[in-house]
Amino acid sequence: MEYKKLILGIMSALVVFSAPAIANVKIGFTGPMSGPAASLGQDQYDGFMLAVDKFQGKLGGQDATVIKEDDQVKPEVGLQIVRKLLDKDHVDAIVGLGFTNVLMAVWPQILKSGKVAIATNSGPEALAGAGCKPTFFSAAWESDGPAESMGVYAEQHKYHKVFLMAPNYQAGKEMLAGFKRFYKGTVVNEVYTPLSQTDYSTEISQLQASGADAVFVFYPGGLGINFVKQMNQAGMLDKLPVLSVFTVDGTTLPALKGLAAGVVAGAMWDASLDIPASKEFVAAFQAKYKRTPSLYAATGYDAASILNVAIAKVGDKIGDSAAFAAAVKAAGSEIKSVRGPFKFNNNNMPIENFYAFKAVKDGSGVTMKQIGTPLPMHKDAYYKQCALK
Numbered sequence: 207m208e209y210k211k212l213i214l215g216i217m218s219a220l221v222v223f224s225a226p227a228i229a230n231v232k233i234g235f236t237g238p239m240s241g242p243a244a245s246l247g248q249d250q251y252d253g254f255m256l257a258v259d260k261f262q263g264k265l266g267g268q269d270a271t272v273i274k275e276d277d278q279v280k281p282e283v284g285l286q287i288v289r290k291l292l293d294k295d296h297v298d299a300i301v302g303l304g305f306t307n308v309l310m311a312v313w314p315q316i317l318k319s320g321k322v323a324i325a326t327n328s329g330p331e332a333l334a335g336a337g338c339k340p341t342f343f344s345a346a347w348e349s350d351g352p353a354e355s356m357g358v359y360a361e362q363h364k365y366h367k368v369f370l371m372a373p374n375y376q377a378g379k380e381m382l383a384g385f386k387r388f389y390k391g392t393v394v395n396e397v398y399t400p401l402s403q404t405d406y407s408t409e410i411s412q413l414q415a416s417g418a419d420a421v422f423v424f425y426p427g428g429l430g431i432n433f434v435k436q437m438n439q440a441g442m443l444d445k446l447p448v449l450s451v452f453t454v455d456g457t458t459l460p461a462l463k464g465l466a467a468g469v470v471a472g473a474m475w476d477a478s479l480d481i482p483a484s485k486e487f488v489a490a491f492q493a494k495y496k497r498t499p500s501l502y503a504a505t506g507y508d509a510a511s512i513l514n515v516a517i518a519k520v521g522d523k524i525g526d527s528a529a530f531a532a533a534v535k536a537a538g539s540e541i542k543s544v545r546g547p548f549k550f551n552n553n554n555m556p557i558e559n560f561y562a563f564k565a566v567k568d569g570s571g572v573t574m575k576q577i578g579t580p581l582p583m584h585k586d587a588y589y590k591q592c593a594l595k
Contacts, residue, residue, distance in 0.1 A: 266520075560582075
């Protein structure tokens with residue numbers, strides 16, 4: 207009897223030790239999930255999860271748990287969330303990271319942890335130049351890039367005098383700086399409005415009196431909806447070319463309907479982009495979520511694709527920060543991005559196309575149409591200051 211118990215015990219132990227370990231990777235996803243910018247955060251998350259679903263709930267062959275958090279576009283909330291993700295949830299990487307004001311507030315904590323971070327909505331100058339780090343990546347854009355493409359566009363169309371507007375925070379300042387880097391004409395005024403401001407009647411009056419040939423604006427999400435509606439109410443949309451970034455896109459067109467017609471947007475992607483990978487992504491997103499994806503959804507989708515390749519490379523060494531970061535960097539060149547050509551530069555910012563899209567009326571309302579590629583495979587202005595290779 208004792209002999210049989212011994213044999214059974216040995217057999218049970220062999221079963222336990224020979225069974226393959228079930229690997230699980232944890233990803234923290236942060237962004238604005240409530241308030242005026244909620245559509246931006248939700249689209250990033252939905253794009254990310256669409257890719258995870260495509261990979262059958264796995265990333266790099268490992269079962270994936272994605273923990274979603276709402277930073278409310280508040281740096282102090284973002285910091286609480288990141289501390290929770292790192293100290294309580296023990297995530298392997300953090301994705302999303304919201305607006306630049308939130309990202310820069312939480313970055314020291316992430317840097318200290320050694321975890322890989324992939325931003326899907328920002329790429330601040332502070333992390334693109336001398337402050338670049340091997341564990342920080344932007345799957346979106348360096349902040350100046352989209353605006354730089356509109357500076358090129360304004361030059362190409364000979365707009366000699368331009369009025370500039372943006373919210374008064376880091377990304378707003380970097381967007382206008384990017385526009386001016388490539389625009390050689392006259393800036394008749396440069397206006398920064400509070401991030402919480404939604405009434406632009408005073409600024410639009412200044413614009414009317416400025417004698418500008420065009421206006422360039424950066425107003426994301428609900429801010430952009432309000433700006434375009436108020437420009438229409440003032441009768442300005444038909445009188446003055448409006449160049450923009452993150453103002454008229456997939457998150458704002460449904461609310462603006464026909465009002466956005468004529469607005470030009472600089473972006474690395476739009477649902478109208480005519481390449482196979484983009485068409486496949488748009489069809490899958492529409493089938494799952496019953497709406498058209500925005501460029502924020504595209505960055506989330508690409509971020510998950512990057513992680514899928516990178517995690518497959520490192521396997522059970524995901525806790526090795528240097529190895530994981532190197533795998534993420536290499537993965538950027540290996541995925542089939544929905545935006546077309548894509549890879550990480552030495553500073554871990556994207557090298558990518560920046561397109562010009564125009565809102566045009568069609569049978570169903572207004573859609574975006576690609577009208578050019580002002581900056582093909584563009585490198586940001588700061589990569590030479592970065593010591594990474």
